[in-house]
Amino acid sequence: MGSRKGDFGDGASPGKxxxxxxxxxxxxxTFVKYFGNYGExxxxxxxxxxxxxxxxxxGFITYANPSVVDTVIxxxxxxxxxxxEIKRTIPKGSAESNDFRTKKIFVGGIPTPVTEDELKNFFAKYGKVVEHETIRDHVSKRS
Known part of the structure; x- marks a missing residue:
């Protein structure tokens, strides 16, 4: 592998x-030349x-200056x-901490007969459901 600069492997740095x-x-x-046009x-x-x-x-690229990430994205x-496709990396551990939180989940593959109330009641076992929406096809009205 050789020696690597940076902190690859311990999660993410803000410039990754x-x-x-x-x-x-x-x-x-090619990869490094392309992304090297944006910063060190x-x-x-x-x-x-x-x-x-x-x-x-x-793959992954880590920039010395994290502000470059906004430009690239x-x-x-x-x-x-x-x-x-380019995405920010999320540092390990931040999913458990308050750094990175979302209250929204996506649920796919819901059988058509399941009603909005049944869906809400199912998830209410895990915590208070503040908003829920079943997306339906405009033509067939199927979920």
């Missing part, structure tokens, strides 16, 4: 982003399959002809 949807032929060199990079990796060694289509990025 996730890049998904990478073309399989994207090299680390302290760490970079394209994740590979443990067994085959082939790229898994996603605001733009659309196409690398090797493929649009990639």
């Amino acid at each position: 982003i996730f890049i998904g949807g990478l073309a399989k032929d994207t090299t680390l060199d 990079i302290t760490d970079s990796v394209i994740m590979k399959d443990r067994h085959t060694g082939r790229p898994r289509g996603f 605001a733009e659309t990025h196409v690398i090797n002809g493929k649009q990639v």
Whole structure:
């Protein structure tokens, strides 16, 4: 592996982003050159399959200056002809702490016969439901 600068592995630094949807032929060199246009990079990796060694289509970039992340996220990025998806990384442990909280959950695959009240009552066992909505298809009215 060699020595790496940065804190890859202990969660995330404020300057770290996730890049998904990478073309399989994207090299680390191309990856770093592309994102290096935005600012100084302290760490970079394209994740590979443990067994085959082939790229898994996603990686991480860590910038020295965390404010660069806002600029990168605001733009659309196409690398090797493929649009990639960019997200902030969430530091390990923050999901349990108050740094990162959401009160909203998404529930998919709800059977059509389930009513809004049945859904609300099911989740009410876990805490107070303040808002719920079943999204329905405009034409078929199915959930």
